[in-house]
Amino acid sequence: MGRNEIRLKRQKISSGRIAKHRNYEQLMELHERQKRIKRTTSLLIYFAIFTILMVLLITIIMMRQWERKETKDKKAVIEYSILHNKT
């Protein structure tokens, strides 16, 4: 109750004054600008996702390579020690 403020206007706002604010060209410009911003933001987001995925992929590949190298080295050490133990 009583949460609103009621004001009495002695005169109606004139059509001429409203017409000053009516500008479809300006609205279209704003719309186009918003569309451009939206498109750029989406592109940036896609690019960021792509970059993150690429970094992950490269990390995984490098990890696998490192693991392969590690197992190869371990194998070589074992083989070497077996050979030396026999002699």
Added chain:
Amino acid sequence: MSEAELQQEYEILERSKKDSKAFGELYEKYFDRIFRFVYRQTDDEDLTADLCSQTFLSALKNVERYQFRGVPFSAWLYKIASNEVNKHYRKKKKVKVFSIEEIRVRELMEQANEDWDEELIDRMLTFLKGLPTEMLQVLELRFFEDKDFKEIAFILDITESGAKMRTYRAIDRLRKHFNLHIKYDGKE
């Protein structure tokens, strides 16, 4: 609104979905009405211009998703405008303003069969101040914007029976205070 007018508007909307320049016709047609509707709830010309701009931008952005739901396209614009106004007040945490043109109060008073004087206007303003926002909204849409209950329900996102109930309650209070001879559907 006649069937032919609705059809014509529908065609413009279909064109607007493909070419946003076509939306200009609807912008020119409804700008003044939406401006007055918002202005009545802000009493600030520049703020109204901003909110109107936001309303039409939002409409333009979402026109592709617009579907006919048995109410004129203008009801959709009123709904967006109403949401923009509410969003503004929520953000600013300010008391909502309802500015009423004297001529409108005069029209109501003439229906009340009472003599026109300043004291009566003051009584009316005090009465309106005591009404909850929901009732003011239906009264505004019903009597200042001449909307039917289906449109009011759509704009305020309530049921048609809910819109009728709110209007009935508001008018019942008006009747008690001002000896109004007015039916609850707004027609004498």
